[in-house]
Amino acid sequence: xxxxxxxxxxxxxxxxxxxxxxxxxxxxxxxxxxxxxxxxxxxxxxxxxxxxxxxxxxxxxxxxxxxxxxxxxxxxxxxxxxxxxxxxxxxxxxxxxxxxxxxxxxxxxxxxxxxxxxxxxxxxxxxxxxxxxxxxxxxxxxxxxxxxxxxxxxxxxxxxxxxxxxxxxxxxxxxxxxxxxxxxxxxxxxxxxxxxxxxxxxxxxxxxxxxxxxxxxxxxxxxxxxxxxxxxxxxxxxxxxxxxxxxxxxxxxxxxxxxxxxxxxxxxxxxxxxxxxxxxxxxxxxxxxxxxxxxxxxxxxxxxxxxxxxxxxxx
Numbered sequence: 001x002x003x004x005x006x007x008x009x010x011x012x013x014x015x016x017x018x019x020x021x022x023x024x025x026x027x028x029x030x031x032x033x034x035x036x037x038x039x040x041x042x043x044x045x046x047x048x049x050x051x052x053x054x055x056x057x058x059x060x061x062x063x064x065x066x067x068x069x070x071x072x073x074x075x076x077x078x079x080x081x082x083x084x085x086x087x088x089x090x091x092x093x094x095x096x097x098x099x100x101x102x103x104x105x106x107x108x109x110x111x112x113x114x115x116x117x118x119x120x121x122x123x124x125x126x127x128x129x130x131x132x133x134x135x136x137x138x139x140x141x142x143x144x145x146x147x148x149x150x151x152x153x154x155x156x157x158x159x160x161x162x163x164x165x166x167x168x169x170x171x172x173x174x175x176x177x178x179x180x181x182x183x184x185x186x187x188x189x190x191x192x193x194x195x196x197x198x199x200x201x202x203x204x205x206x207x208x209x210x211x212x213x214x215x216x217x218x219x220x221x222x223x224x225x226x227x228x229x230x231x232x233x234x235x236x237x238x239x240x241x242x243x244x245x246x247x248x249x250x251x252x253x254x255x256x257x258x259x260x261x262x263x264x265x266x267x268x269x270x271x272x273x274x275x276x277x278x279x280x281x282x283x284x285x286x287x288x289x290x291x292x293x294x295x296x297x298x299x300x301x302x303x304x305x306x307x308x309x310x311x312x313x314x315x
Contacts, residue, residue, distance in 0.1 A: 006228040008143035013215040015113045015163030017060035021172040025058050038082040065107040101179045113163035117173040118202040121194050128190035129169045137161035153218045208298040221293045223252045225278045225285040230264045237268045240277040246270045
């Protein structure tokens with residue numbers, strides 16, 4: 001499985017701070033969040049009877065899949081955690097007697113690291129943690145290292161295997177797959193297999209079309225898209241942005257070519273517009289709010305997008 005640069009960087013950002021996903025940790029924290037409107041991070045540690053950051057890593061996971069929100073009190077610097085409105089609705093309306101994690105299936109299936117994990121197991125049944133680390137983790141290292149070399153992120157400061165290191169694979173991704181009935185394994189190091197349900201569900205996952213939440217304010221999505229396109233050898237690119245965005249992207253392109261020694265020589269056509277997008281012959285990126293953006297590697301969707309913005313294209 002080849003992971004495009006944008007997807008690899010996003011997978012890393014969506015997994016930062018995760019380390020444990022065991023029911024003995026998940027269940028008591030979810031139950032406390034259902035019972036209380038809000039709890040502190042210290043209360044989470046108290047519930048788990050841990051002085052370490054286990055509770056924090058589980059809260060990080062909850063935040064990544066979109067069921068909790070955080071609040072930091074300015075005066076005391078205390079950290080408070082609460083369920084999102086939809087997260088509360090789903091958990092409070094679960095069927096009596098059902099697993100507390102089962103209602104969260106849609107949240108986990110929209111979580112990028114878990115989707116990539118399932119797709120890899122579909123392609124490579126019986127893979128072990130070491131094999132997944134080698135096949136997928138090494139790609140994450142390469143792409144996060146590029147971001148680190150450009151010195152443009154406060155979050156990505158080194159090349160990292162996350163989410164495809166031994167810890168996250170064995171104690172987060174595999175466990176979630178087990179709890180949802182999608183993955184089977186005997187040991188935390190694998191080998192891992194998809195269950196019949198897991199195969200059915202994984203076949204329905206689309207890894208050509210992505211909707212991203214922009215998680216790193218220091219890495220503008222348009223710039224990350226340009227790196228992604230150049231990394232895949234794209235030579236003809238059309239950019240849509242305002243004048244500030246165009247000027248920033250031109251400067252970034254020059255810096256990236258020099259710092260990363262990019263060999264791809266791309267012909268880029270810039271168009272001044274009130275929206276932000278980037279198109280190649282086989283890929284298209286567009287921003288629909290400041291916080292959210294889309295990226296597709298589906299040629300049909302690229303053609304559809306091209307047809308909608310054709311009036312802006314300079315030939």
